Amino acid sequence: MTLRRGIRWMVRHGLVRRTVQRQMRAGDLGSRLMIDPTTREDPFPYYDELRAQGRLVRTGLALISAHYDVCLEVLRSPNFGQMRLDRLPGILQLGRKLGGNPVLGPIEPPSMLAVDPPDHTRYRKLVTRAFSARVIATMRPRVEQIADELLDEITRSTSRGPAVDLVTRYASLLPATVIAEMLGAPVAMRRQFLDWGAGAALSLDIGLSYRDFRRSERDITALHRWMLEHFAVIRRAPRDDILSTLLAAHDQGDQLTLDELSSIAMLLLAAGFETTVNLLGNGAVLLMRHPDQLEVLRVQPQRWAGAVEEVLRYESPVQRTGRLALRDTEVAGHRLTAGAFIVVLLGGANRDPAVFPDPHRFDVARPEADQNLAFSSGIHYCIGAALARLEGEVGLRALFRRFPDLALTGTPHRSPTRVLRGYDAIPVRLSSRTQTVTSVPL
Numbered sequence: 470m471t472l473r474r475g476i477r478w479m480v481r482h483g484l485v486r487r488t489v490q491r492q493m494r495a496g497d498l499g500s501r502l503m504i505d506p507t508t509r510e511d512p513f514p515y516y517d518e519l520r521a522q523g524r525l526v527r528t529g530l531a532l533i534s535a536h537y538d539v540c541l542e543v544l545r546s547p548n549f550g551q552m553r554l555d556r557l558p559g560i561l562q563l564g565r566k567l568g569g570n571p572v573l574g575p576i577e578p579p580s581m582l583a584v585d586p587p588d589h590t591r592y593r594k595l596v597t598r599a600f601s602a603r604v605i606a607t608m609r610p611r612v613e614q615i616a617d618e619l620l621d622e623i624t625r626s627t628s629r630g631p632a633v634d635l636v637t638r639y640a641s642l643l644p645a646t647v648i649a650e651m652l653g654a655p656v657a658m659r660r661q662f663l664d665w666g667a668g669a670a671l672s673l674d675i676g677l678s679y680r681d682f683r684r685s686e687r688d689i690t691a692l693h694r695w696m697l698e699h700f701a702v703i704r705r706a707p708r709d710d711i712l713s714t715l716l717a718a719h720d721q722g723d724q725l726t727l728d729e730l731s732s733i734a735m736l737l738l739a740a741g742f743e744t745t746v747n748l749l750g751n752g753a754v755l756l757m758r759h760p761d762q763l764e765v766l767r768v769q770p771q772r773w774a775g776a777v778e779e780v781l782r783y784e785s786p787v788q789r790t791g792r793l794a795l796r797d798t799e800v801a802g803h804r805l806t807a808g809a810f811i812v813v814l815l816g817g818a819n820r821d822p823a824v825f826p827d828p829h830r831f832d833v834a835r836p837e838a839d840q841n842l843a844f845s846s847g848i849h850y851c852i853g854a855a856l857a858r859l860e861g862e863v864g865l866r867a868l869f870r871r872f873p874d875l876a877l878t879g880t881p882h883r884s885p886t887r888v889l890r891g892y893d894a895i896p897v898r899l900s901s902r903t904q905t906v907t908s909v910p911l
């Protein structure tokens with residue numbers, strides 16, 4: 470453990486970890502969310518318990534809500550901003566200074582996810598257009614082609630045995646290929662990006678072990694180094710892609726510092742696959758476990774877009790976010806002082822029976838599924854929502870069209886993360902009819 474990294478870990482994770490462990494022994498509800506393994510595996514009973522206790526529940530670490538209307542209000546309110554480590558109280562600030570420069574992580578400024586206006590507005594303006602619903606709709610044929618090529622490759626390789634890990638062979642490669650092409654990053658490096666992204670994803674959780682913290686810093690640093698080298702390559706031969714546009718905003722337009730440029734580029738790349746892999750993985754497992762719902766889609770293929778909304782609602786790939794009160798304010802009848810922190814349970818809001826009747830039922834024809842908060846709300850609403858929806862629909866539909874009797878051969882393995890919810894391995898057996906099913910109207 471290097472001294473500075475050790476201090477950084479202690480400030481960000483070690484102290485919280487100790488506090489939360491003590492609170493959990495004392496029966497505190499908030500701490501279960503952070504470290505309890507049962508709650509990580511299946512958080513939904515916990516969300517129900519928390520929701521029954523109130524609209525906004527005060528716990529040892531923070532205020533928490535699993536009520537849809539409270540979550541929506543907080544996300545949309547100008548009285549709340551992003552939680553940033555430079556807003557930590559007194560002694561922790563000192564530790565932060567001693568810990569030296571942190572890596573450019575996804576929840577550290579200048580990440581778009583970690584800043585408020587006016588910086589946030591400036592960053593978003595540079596990339597919003599490339600992710601608009603109109604531009605994304607034009608990408609459908611290419612996403613279909615990528616999905617088909619990956620499925621062809623799986624079909625070819627089944628001569629080596631019918632069992633496949635759906636995550637490594639499909640759910641991760643589809644979004645990694647799409648976002649690499651879109652940004653102008655080399656597709657041949659997609660497995661390396663996925664590996665670095667998995668390390669970066671750990672940093673979204675709090676209370677990490679030192680080992681995980683070290684891995685996340687190592688992988689983010691490696692990605693950052695690669696990105697800086699890649700900027701030099703683009704500088705020599707600019708192209709018509711998002712990274713070239715961002716680089717020009719730094720080099721010519723003077724609109725971004727180098728750290729801002731790197732941070733936006735890394736966030737777009739990693740967010741482009743780290744979450745969508747979970748939409749595809751969660752969706753595939755849900756549909757294999759609910760053959761009646763798959764049958765609905767076979768008979769009514771026009772329901773695929775709605776089915777993706779239901780997957781997003783039922784097993785939200787991002788389970789929670791948080792907001793800090795920027796000034797004294799009031800929420801759900803609670804008076805809050807500036808600095809109060811609220812954990813917004815997106816996955817809990819999405820199972821709120823006040824908005825989603827019979828919320829624990831997976832129903833691809835649910836009429837209100839698109840009200841889900843899986844992509845958050847307000848100014849940080851996911852930039853990649855249209856792209857993720859497209860990849861979810863095209864990816865799942867192509868998968869079940871090619872392999873209509875896709876089946877689990879073992880228990881899918883959950884990823885170790887808490888904020889992100891998905892699987893890191895899904896063992897499946899492919900259909901015996903793989904080559905002949907393209908006419909099935911899925």
Ligand code: HEM
Binds near residue numbers: 583744
């Ligand atoms: C199923 C897939 C996805 C889910 C569930 C998801 C979810 C989210 C959520 C919940 C937020 C906001 C967090 C907050 O309010 O604090 C967010 C922000 C963001 N997402 Fe996604 N996302 C997905 C896919 C993507 C894709 C494909 C991209 C492509 C680049 C992307 C890029 C971003 C970016 C850049 C932000 C920051 C926006 C801002 O702070 O203004 N996401 N996403």
